[in-house]
Amino acid sequence: MKTLTGAEIVIECLKEQKVDTVFGYPGGSILNIYDALYKHQDEINHILTAHEQGAAHAADGYSRATGKVGVCMATSGPGATNLVTGIATAYMDSIPMVAITCNVALPLLGRDSFQEIDITGVTMPITKYNFIVKDITKLADTIRRAFAIAQTGRPGPVLVDITKDVTAASFDYEYKEPKPIVRQEDTITEEDLETALTMIRKSQKPYIFVGGGAIIAGAEEELSSFAHKIQAPVADSLMGKGAYDGTDELYTGMVGMHGTKTSNLGITECDLLIVIGARFSDRVVGKASKFARNAKILQFDVDPAEINKNIKTHASVVGDVKSILRKLNVRLDPINHEEWVAHIERLKDMYPMRYEKSILTGPFIIEKIYEVTGGDAVIATEVGQHQMWAAQYYQYKYPRSFITSGGLGTMGYGLGAAMGAKMGVKDKVVINIAGDGCFRMNFNEIATATRYNIPIIQIVLNNHVLGMVRQWQTLFYGKRYSHTELNDQVDFVKIAEGMGAKAYRVTSKEEFEPVLREAIALNVPVVIDCQIHCDDKVFPMVSPGAPIEEVFDAEDLKI
Missing domain, CATH: 3.40.50.970 (Thiamin diphosphate (ThDP)-binding fold, Pyr/PP domains)
Incomplete structure (x- = not known):
């Protein structure tokens, strides 16, 4: 002492x-x-x-x-x-x-x-x-x-x-050794587990919806075993990215307002929705009364306050989801749902993700980042169109590889978060994806990155507008672009260079890959200003308050 x-x-x-x-x-x-x-x-x-x-x-x-x-x-x-x-x-x-x-x-x-x-x-x-x-x-x-x-x-x-x-x-x-953090298992009852097992065994068309709670619990291995054991397709929320391997054959993409058509339609058709560590955000469920209306809902969550909060469940198990899945996996024999999985595969073939291939776009940039990094980078984002493209077009194979503000939707979040992530996982390439509106909010942190030589790569998808708000103005507000245009004299390359970072401007598809590879090789703070069109949109989309099966994309709008 x-x-x-x-x-x-x-x-x-x-x-x-x-x-x-x-x-x-x-x-x-x-x-x-x-x-x-x-x-x-x-x-x-x-x-x-x-x-x-x-x-x-x-x-x-x-x-x-x-x-x-x-x-x-x-x-x-x-x-x-x-x-x-x-x-x-x-x-x-x-x-x-x-x-x-x-x-x-x-x-x-x-x-x-x-x-x-x-x-x-x-x-x-x-x-x-x-x-x-x-x-x-x-x-x-x-x-x-x-x-x-x-x-x-x-x-x-x-x-x-x-x-x-x-x-x-x-x-x-006087020094005290921290007590170990104990997983919450005392709330996992035998009765709840048996109810869950009965529902799973009876289901002919199960679907798994996974959220950020599975990442917090470190349940990725148990989740993978569970999904393959019951042969169920898997969709995720924005916060659940990486909890389930995005390259796995059972994975169908994000669900909700900007989810894939496959996930939205599949969840609407399923007879059992197993929800693991997700809170039924309004951006996920759309019109609550129509969400998964053909399914019984089975929810696993550590927080009892989330049960029946937004969506009425038929059964639940409260506790650490890693522990819940481990207990279920031990008791489950493999279940065959080949016909159901084949149907979901047909939906994947019918409704692929699509974007304009001839010009530099957000989706092209995200796919190229995935290709160059081999899916092994940590991707941070700000909030808006670029965030949704990063969720849709980068295949997250590992937990804790997607760093984004989900619940609050905080513009200006990603640059600071990317620096923090890089300090924690120094061996990983860390890339922050921003729109120009978000980048303006906290780009002073580039000076922090250069002061400490934190080698993050800041990519700005620069469309000179507040892209997501403009998209809503285009679709729902008669193209009245009230205070969403950012056509001014701000030069992000000069700003970044003035703060001591290496900076590039990219205006074509052909320029992007060599610049990205050089940025990774330099291992210093880098800003890449990518000029994209102001009317690029995030699709698929569900109109606010509509059922998620009413998902549409650019092709549907042409009809």
Whole structure:
């Protein structure tokens, strides 16, 4: 046992939790922690981002790529509030993250002091839990609890706010080994398993719908065994990409608003929909009353609050989905559904993904990235058309290889997340796909990438419009393009070069592959500005609020 300042206790607790990288931005209230961090810079790597929001997104991306808890730091007031969008992004996608902020000293709380904000009050709806530490005797145990809560059950972000006087005070510290995170199995009942087994065995046309919960649980091997054992096609949500091998013959693509026709029609026709770690987002189900209307629905999820929340289920098993699948696989004999699988294969042949092949487009760029990287890269995205193309045209073979904001849909997320991911998986090629609208929001983080030589590749699908909003304006708003055109004088190549990155502009299909290969070989921060047409659209598509079987594409619009 030794006597340390509160700031030093924070650092020692981070070391206890095996934290190797922290993303943040200093300020007055958190200076004591940054001073302590200075003394431990050989043990904990700190990345100074250009903006606190970038720090939160980087911690989130680090967590998604590694499965570890991401950590970010900020000072009081505006420093803390600048983390809010990143915390909310992590909350919506169940990402384990600990955000550490410092507030004004205890005597100044509640007095509208300089740079004071009630950050625990602000973040209460968007954290799994949050704390304000006003007593140094509770500091170490609070941080330990924060890490445990962030990882237990359904993960999520936890915020720890510490008053400045606590970081300056002294108290006894004793090292404690973190307790292992135990999978939630006590809620998995024999009765629920037997019901699930009966439904699976009776089904003639089963379909598996997998979400991000399967990735969080590390259930990819059990999921693959399960799908092949019961011979069921597999579709995924945006967050479920990589939970099931995208090159496997049973895989049918994403489901929902921009899902494949095969997945949308197949789920509509199936007699049993097995939902694994997915929450029935509105972008997935479309018109809820018509979703999988011919099927019984069997849901596996660690969070009981998700059962019957958006879609009424016929049965469920609550608990860690890896454990659920392992228990089911042991009891299941192989089931033959060859006729059903053959029907789904015919749908695949009838409704392939299609795009204009003669010019440089988003889908062409995504397919070329897949070809050049062999499907072995980590792909991050911003939010919009480019995000959907990245989900549709890159075949994700592995979990934690697709880093994107699903629930909150955060423009400006991907660049920070890509940097965080690269810090966590240094041996992987990490590419962020952005639209020009998203890139504008946080492109200042290119300066962070060059400062630390974080060799990410930033690809901008530059159509000079807010592409997804324009697509809706074209289809549903009579082509009234209200404030979605970005025809100005901004030059992304010059901006990137001004921040110290290597930059290219690509205007044709032929130019893209050699530029991408050179960018990978350089192993430095690179920006590739790809000029595409403003009216390229994401298809297939389901109109908002329509049943998912009413999916259409460009060919259907010609009729």
